[in-house]
Every structure is written in C-alpha cells, then in structure tokens.
Amino acid sequence: MTNTVATNETILVVGAGISGLTAALESAECGKNVVLIEKNPSVGGRVSQLYKYFPKLCRPSCGLEINLRRLKANPRIKLLTMAEVTGIEGEPGDYRVAVQLQPRYVNENCTACGACAEAVTAEIDDPYNYQLKQIKAAYLPHNMAYPQRYVIDPSILGTEDAEKAKAACRYGAIDLDMQPQSIEIQAGAIIWATGWKPYDAAKIQPYGYDRFANVITSVEFERMMDPFGPTGGKLLRPSDGREAKNVAFIQCAGSRDRNHLTHCSRICCMASLKQATYIGEQYGDDSDARASIYYIDIRVIDRFEDFYEQVRADERVHFIKSKVANITEDRANGDVILHGVDTEGYHRYDNPHELCVLAIGMEPSVDASQINGGVASDASGFIAAGESTGAIFGAGCATNALDVNRAVQSATAASLRAIQVVNQVARAEA
Amino acid sequence: MNTLNTAMVEKYRNDFLKEVEENVEEGHWVKMCMQCGVCSGSCPFGPDWEHPPQEIFMMIRAGKRDEVLATESMWMCTSCYNCIVRCPRELPITHIMHGLANYAHRLGLAPKMNPTRRFAKIFWNNIAKTGRVNEMALSLKLYFMDGFASGVKKSLAMAGVGLGMLKTKRLNPFTLFRHKGVEKPKQLQAMLKKAKEIEDRRKGLAS
Numbered sequence: 001m002t003n004t005v006a007t008n009e010t011i012l013v014v015g016a017g018i019s020g021l022t023a024a025l026e027s028a029e030c031g032k033n034v035v036l037i038e039k040n041p042s043v044g045g046r047v048s049q050l051y052k053y054f055p056k057l058c059r060p061s062c063g064l065e066i067n068l069r070r071l072k073a074n075p076r077i078k079l080l081t082m083a084e085v086t087g088i089e090g091e092p093g094d095y096r097v098a099v100q101l102q103p104r105y106v107n108e109n110c111t112a113c114g115a116c117a118e119a120v121t122a123e124i125d126d127p128y129n130y131q132l133k134q135i136k137a138a139y140l141p142h143n144m145a146y147p148q149r150y151v152i153d154p155s156i157l158g159t160e161d162a163e164k165a166k167a168a169c170r171y172g173a174i175d176l177d178m179q180p181q182s183i184e185i186q187a188g189a190i191i192w193a194t195g196w197k198p199y200d201a202a203k204i205q206p207y208g209y210d211r212f213a214n215v216i217t218s219v220e221f222e223r224m225m226d227p228f229g230p231t232g233g234k235l236l237r238p239s240d241g242r243e244a245k246n247v248a249f250i251q252c253a254g255s256r257d258r259n260h261l262t263h264c265s266r267i268c269c270m271a272s273l274k275q276a277t278y279i280g281e282q283y284g285d286d287s288d289a290r291a292s293i294y295y296i297d298i299r300v301i302d303r304f305e306d307f308y309e310q311v312r313a314d315e316r317v318h319f320i321k322s323k324v325a326n327i328t329e330d331r332a333n334g335d336v337i338l339h340g341v342d343t344e345g346y347h348r349y350d351n352p353h354e355l356c357v358l359a360i361g362m363e364p365s366v367d368a369s370q371i372n373g374g375v376a377s378d379a380s381g382f383i384a385a386g387e388s389t390g391a392i393f394g395a396g397c398a399t400n401a402l403d404v405n406r407a408v409q410s411a412t413a414a415s416l417r418a419i420q421v422v423n424q425v426a427r428a429e430a
Numbered sequence: 431m432n433t434l435n436t437a438m439v440e441k442y443r444n445d446f447l448k449e450v451e452e453n454v455e456e457g458h459w460v461k462m463c464m465q466c467g468v469c470s471g472s473c474p475f476g477p478d479w480e481h482p483p484q485e486i487f488m489m490i491r492a493g494k495r496d497e498v499l500a501t502e503s504m505w506m507c508t509s510c511y512n513c514i515v516r517c518p519r520e521l522p523i524t525h526i527m528h529g530l531a532n533y534a535h536r537l538g539l540a541p542k543m544n545p546t547r548r549f550a551k552i553f554w555n556n557i558a559k560t561g562r563v564n565e566m567a568l569s570l571k572l573y574f575m576d577g578f579a580s581g582v583k584k585s586l587a588m589a590g591v592g593l594g595m596l597k598t599k600r601l602n603p604f605t606l607f608r609h610k611g612v613e614k615p616k617q618l619q620a621m622l623k624k625a626k627e628i629e630d631r632r633k634g635l636a637s
Contacts, residue, residue, distance in 0.1 A: 206472075206516060257518035258520045259518065259520070260518075296465075321467075322466070322467040323518070324468075324471065325470075326471070326472065339471055340467055340470075341467045341471045341476065341482055342467065343465045343484065346482060346485045348470075348471075348476065
C-alpha cells in the first residue's frame with residue numbers, strides 16, 4: 001500500500017469525490033499514471049450521499065457504479081484512502097507531496113462479510129448519514145463503498161470490542177497494530193479536488209437550526225429519502241418521528257448573504273425543486289402533502305428551466321417570494337413557524353410547517369489559502385478557475401459552487417491541464 | 431409650498447432614486463436592495479407600518495415621491511437595528527429610514543401631526559438650547575403637546591412614576607426653573623449652526 005511508485009510524470013489527484021474520480025480516470029485513460037488520494041475510507045464523496053440527481057431524477061449509484069468499474073479496471077490509478085496531504089514542496093513538473101495515512105485497522109484480506117460489525121457492541125455517529133444515525137464501530141461506510149472493506153473506528157481500540165472484532169474475523173483481516181504513516185509522493189502536477197462542505201447552519205441564528213429539532217438542512221433531508229438511511233426512506237421529522245407532510249424549504253440559507261457566504265451556491269434552487277418532488281413521491285395524492293419554497297429568486301437556467309416549470313405545475317408545491325426573517329417553534333406540537341413578509345404584495349405571514357429544510361450553502365472543504373501556502377482564489381476561498389498557482393489545478397467544487405454536471409466538466413479541464421504539464425516533463429526527459 | 435421642495439421637484443424631475451441618493455443620509459444604498467424582505471419580516475413594529483422598508487425601497491425606485499415622503503412609515507422606526515443585522519447585503523436600513531424622515535421633514539412634507547416628528551422637534555429644541563436635556567421640561571412639553579386637558583390627564587397617569595422618581599432623587603422639579611447646561615451654550619449653538627450650514631452646502635439644501 002505504501003510502496004507507491006510515483007515519478008514526476010505522475011499526476012496526483014487530491015480527493016476522490018465525483019470531480020477527483022473523473023479527473024483521475026480521464027488522466028489515466030489518456031495513459032498517465034495517477035495517484036488518487038481520499039481522506040475518507042471510501043470514494044464517491046458527497047455524490048454518493050445523494051438520493052437522486054437533478055434534473056433527470058436518476059440515482060447517483062448508477063453513475064458511481066460506472067466510475068467504480070472504470071477505476072477497478074485501470075491499472076494506472078493507485079488509490080490511497082484515509083489519506084490526507086500534509087505538505088507540498090517543489091515546483092511544476094517536480095512536486096514532492098507529504099501524505100499522512102490513517103490506519104483502517106483492516107487489511108486487504110477483508111471480504112466485507114460483516115462478522116466484525118456483528119461482534120462489536122459500541123456504536124458511533126454515522127458520518128455518511130450526517131451523524132443522523134448510529135452505526136457499529138466496525139463498519140462499512142455505505143453499501144456501495146469502494147474499497148469494499150470494513151473500517152474499525154479508533155475509539156474502540158484497546159477495548160474488549162476491538163478484541164471481539166478481531167476474534168470474529170475468519171480471514172485475519174483485522175490488524176489492531178496498524179499505525180499512522182507518513183509517505184512522500186512524487187508528482188509532476190496536482191489536481192486539487194477536495195470538494196465542498198455544507199455551511200454551518202447553526203450560524204444562521206434566526207433560523208434556529210441549533211434550537212429547533214424540526215429545522216434541518218437539505219443534505220440531511222436528502223439522507224432521509226434513502227431506504228438505508230436514518231429514517232428508512234421516510235420523511236420522519238426529528239422531534240417526534242411523525243411523517244412530515246407539510247414541508248418548507250428556505251432558499252439561500254447562508255448563501256448570497258454578507259453575514260455568511262457572499263456567493264450564490266448555485267445548486268440549492270434545483271436541489272429544493274428536486275426535493276419538492278420527494279413530497280409527491282412519498283405521499284402521492286394525499287391532500288395534506290405540500291411543499292412550500294421560500295425564495296429570493298429562483299435561479300435555474302438553461303435546460304433546468306423545464307424542470308422548474310414541471311415542479312411549478314405541481315399543485316402540491318407552493319412558491320413564496322420572500323426570504324424568511326426568522327423561525328419560532330410551536331412548543332405544543334413541535335411545528336416550526338416561519339415569519340416574514342412576501343415581496344409580491346408585502347403580506348405578512350406566520351406560516352406553520354411540520355418540517356423546515358434549509359437549502360444550505362456550499363463552502364469549500366479546504367480554503368484555498370490553506371493549499372501549499374495559498375493558491376489563487378476568489379473571495380469565498382474557492383480556487384480561482386482559469387488561473388493556477390504552479391501546476392496545482394483546482395477541479396470541481398474546490399473551484400466553485402457547482403452541480404455534478406459542471407463539476408465533471410471542471411474535472412476534465414483540470415485533467416487536461418495536468419496532462420500538458422506531465423507531457424512537458426516527459427519531453428524534457430526524452 | 432416649501433420652496434426647497436419646489437426646487438427639488440424641479441431639479442430631479444422624474445428621478446426620485448437619484449434625489450434620495452444625493453440628499454438622504456445613506457440614500458446611495460437604496461439601489462442595492464434585492465427585495466428579499468428580511469428587513470420587513472424582522473421589524474418588531476413591522477405590522478404597524480403602512481409601507482415596510484422593503485416596500486419603501488421599491489417605491490423609491492418606482493419614483494413614488496409623494497407617497498414615500500408623506501408616509502408615516504419611516505417615523506415608526508425605533509432603531510432596534512434588527513434589519514441592519516439581518517440584511518444579507520448589509521444595507522444600513524435604520525439609518526436610511528431616519529435619513530428619509532429627516533429629508534421629508536426638511537422639505538415640509540412629513541406628516542405634521544406625527545408624534546415621533548413632534549417629539550423629535552421638542553427633544554432637539556430642548557437639548558440644543560443648553561447642551562444637556564432638561565428632563566423635567568421635556569416630559570412636561572411632551573405631555574402637554576396635545577393641549578392642556580390631555581396634558582393634565584397624561585401627567586396624572588404618570589404621577590406615581592414621577593413621585594417614585596422624586597423620592598429616589600431621580601427627578602428634581604426645580605430644574606424646570608434652573609437647569610444646568612454646558613458651560614458655554616452660546617458656543618454650542620454657534621457650532622450647531624455652522625454644522626448645519628456645512629451639511630446644507632454639501633447636500634445642496636441651502637435656501
């Protein structure tokens with residue numbers, strides 16, 4: 001695992017979400033050697049946490065499966081999971097990158113049989129489900145996880161649980177003595193695809209994400225639809241586990257706001273329109289089912305406009321042109337009450353809803369100022385698109401708030417730029 | 431009609447937004463409003479406003495000069511700053527509201543009987559005279575601003591509070607006759623006059 005052979009003709013891809021996977025695959029399929037590193041125990045990133053894509057409403061598992069097949073079939077890609085960059089030295093065509101590998105405590109012998117998880121009793125919050133669910137401390141990150149290998153959470157090391165897991169494994173796959181390792185990887189060019197994270201909703205004080213159980217974020221709502229998710233595929237609200245039929249969506253939660261993120265996160269309008277269709281999917285013609293979208297303006301362009309028109313035609317979906325001023329809670333029944341004034345007529349409203357979903361903004365997982373002492377970036381900390389610092393190229397949501405389609409385009413562009421650098425190195429050495 | 435008002439109507443014709451930008455304190459922010467409505471929804475007195483701030487901004491841009499300058503709405507602002515804190519574009523909404531109220535007052539278009547406007551005048555005349563507020567005179571003037579009968583009624587209603595303050599030495603009735611202001615009130619008045627001249631010159635309001 002650690003004897004990764006890399007040269008200055010290698011392309012290092014940091015992050016194995018949809019952008020990093022794409023950049024690695026496209027580079028490797030052009031004949032370049034690639035080292036792909038991922039912080040988490042499995043690849044796929046936030047796309048693997050989606051229930052459906054917009055606008056076609058198909059399952060991301062399908063696209064992920066295709067990409068995994070390409071990945072498994074390509075000998076030019078070396079994948080390192082649970083790995084993080086700790087430092088970069090050198091220059092274009094000759095980088096030496098320090099990488100820290102965290103121990104998984106499970107080696108390549110693992111067959112993902114699950115005996116260790118059955119043996120272990122301790123539970124941890126499930127990061128794949130945004131901490132909404134408890135899973136065993138010996139776990140497979142999710143059903144489609146690749147590598148298809150269990151992880152032992154370090155919290156049970158030295159406890160009886162760890163020994164139980166080891167004893168349960170019939171393949172000798174559990175190695176509790178694994179240690180963190182520091183390795184150095186040589187690379188000619190680096191593609192930085194560390195993606196995005198949801199903005200901290202608790203910072204939007206008037207919406208009470210930290211105070212009201214039934215105010216959740218869009219990424220959490222997405223997990224509820226997964227049949228294997230925290231609610232078994234039902235829209236159960238956190239306060240009392242009742243089905244939520246009257247659901248509000250608040251757009252620009254953290255985005256386009258000088259108190260939070262100044263940029264437009266771009267995906268949230270389509271994401272909420274998509275999530276509004278989940279209401280119909282769950283409840284059919286139930287007359288109580290309704291989605292209310294509170295917006296400043298709906299930003300759907302090009303072909304997305306058709307999707308918007310479709311959702312608009314659904315009489316279960318209501319549009320209120322207003323940024324909600326604040327939320328209060330009805331203590332008697334746990335409903336949330338949204339307060340504000342609408343822009344179309346300046347009517348004051350105090351609307352009760354069973355569940356409120358904040359269409360949360362995107363911010364870069366890693367601020368551009370933290371990469372190799374700072375790379376060219378915009379005001380929000382995204383890597384500046386079109387500019388580069390040496391041969392470190394941003395891809396996907398590390399460069400901007402992008403949907404999956406545009407992230408993939410951005411990754412292909414980054415791949416081409418990295419290929420040009422390593423081609424120059426190859427010519428110089430020939 | 432106020433001559434300043436006539437001059438301004440003539441100067442700006444159909445461009446009320448420009449008039450606001452050039453003459454109202456912080457008025458240049460008005461065009462930045464994106465009509466999200468957070469200010470109106472956040473205003474504790476919001477339900478009592480004829481036109482909430484968001485609507486006032488739109489009315490300014492729509493050139494509704496007479497309606498905006500004559501409305502009581504911006505006089506309702508209590509400077510709680512909720513709107514400024516929440517505005518996603520950081521518009522100084524409170525200051526714009528006061529700026530609009532002040533401008534309407536200068537033009538003679540502000541609602542004559544608006545209690546906030548009348549209180550502001552009483553307060554200003556009181557403090558500008560000696561440099562310190564004469565609280566006794568201020569409260570009496572305020573209570574009696576609608577005539578003798580209602581003044582007596584209001585004073586009686588507050589008598590309990592007044593006596594309590596008297597007992598705890600928070601109120602001295604003699605200050606009505608002998609009020610200690612700043613050392614040189616004449617100089618203060620000269621400064622205020624000069625400041626007004628400078629402001630008027632800068633805003634082109636000198637008449």
